[in-house]
């Protein structure tokens with residue numbers, strides 16, 4: 560089984576280039592179904608989630624042309640609903656973003672079908688707000704047999720006013736996509752404001768849509784007849800950048816995080832400064848330096864522009880190395896602390912009570928064999944391995960490779976002692992008799 564083997568203790572130094580935003584890419588690729596013509600997408604991250612979605616569109620009849628490592632030309636003119644197949648369902652069950660196919664197919668064809676989405680398991684991940692929004696636009700939406708089926712009652716969607724009961728990135732995105740070609744005006748209130756929401760709006764507008772207000776809590780969409788082809792470059796990944804910022808904070812050193820939008824990192828930079836990490840901002844980079852001891856602090860995750868929940872495991876790991884007691888309150892997901900069991904194997908002192916984690920800093924974490932429980936939990940244990948004494952083996956790395964392009968290569972270039980190896984599980988013969996089973 561492939562795993563990362565990390566020998567910790569090296570301070571990170573050098574420059575790391577951030578790739579395109581995963582959560583923008585997994586919204587924009589399905590949205591391309593709405594476009595009759597060629598969408599040239601630039602700064603796409605090379606990660607398994609984008610690969611999965613490009614394969615889905617190809618199975619649906621889209622032409623997918625790889626121009627270079629981060630540029631793809633998609634032409635969905637010939638996409639057809641009757642090309643939906645088991646090959647597609649095997650892929651859509653893997654990822655959360657597959658539910659954006661529903662909004663895109665509804666907007667293009669007035670009908671849609673996809674499997675219930677997969678994605679990281681943080682407890683309940685309902686889709687009631689997606690259903691509320693698509694129903695308000697005039698679709699009948701049914702969930703049965705593991706599938707979501709939708710059809711516009713009169714063959715076409717109609718603009719309307721929608722108030723989301725909960726700030727939801729996914730529901731905001733799904734409704735935006737479907738409403739882009741609905742008849743009339745759609746106003747969505749209490750929407751998510753993440754950078755990838757703005758990126759999707761900019762993509763849709765560059766293809767001829769009329770979406771205003773993205774980045775605020777009200778989005779207004781004036782439906783257009785159809786979308787035309789064009790070129791769009793995705794924004795850099797806020798969470799990938801934050802992950803490398805957290806890694807430097809944990810190991811010490813000095814790293815230039817290049818190709819970022821510093822404004823998107825404000826909440827992360829501000830929290831790291833509280834922990835005695837120096838952050839210097841340039842036009843399209845941040846310089847992160849940590850020489851002295853880390854200070855403890857408290858973190859509450861919130862929808863953007865609050866501290867991102869997708870940075871919670873990573874900052875939790877850094878706080879394990881900060882002197883004193885830190886408290887994390889997870890404000891978005893019911894159960895996003897699975898990584899803590901793995902950190903405890905490395906000597907972390909953490910207690911969890913519901914959505915709150917109490918972290919008592921320790922002098923040093925110690926290397927161990929741990930697993931990536933999900934995408935960001937995987938990033939957390941990699942950071943822990945980089946900072947720990949000794950060797951850490953990270954298993955189930957497929958979760959990490961869903962959202963981090965070339966993480967091993969990027970970390971090696973910063974001086975980390977990390978490699979990806981294919982080695983069997985620890986043979987039971989090597990397990991001391993006192994380990995049961």
Ligand code: EPZ
Nearest residue numbers: 582655656684685686687688689725727728729730869891
């Ligand atoms: C997106 O998930 C991201 N995934 C997640 O990032 C991220 O954690 C999350 O937004 C919050 O920022 C992608 O973009 C592919 P939500 P999503 O709908 O859309 C509740 C990563 O690490 N809710 O904003 O599924 C929900 O239970 C991944 O990159 C409803 O109640 O999240 C949660 O408590 C992990 N009903 C809250 O809203 C709904 O219909 C936020 O969920 C939808 C959501």
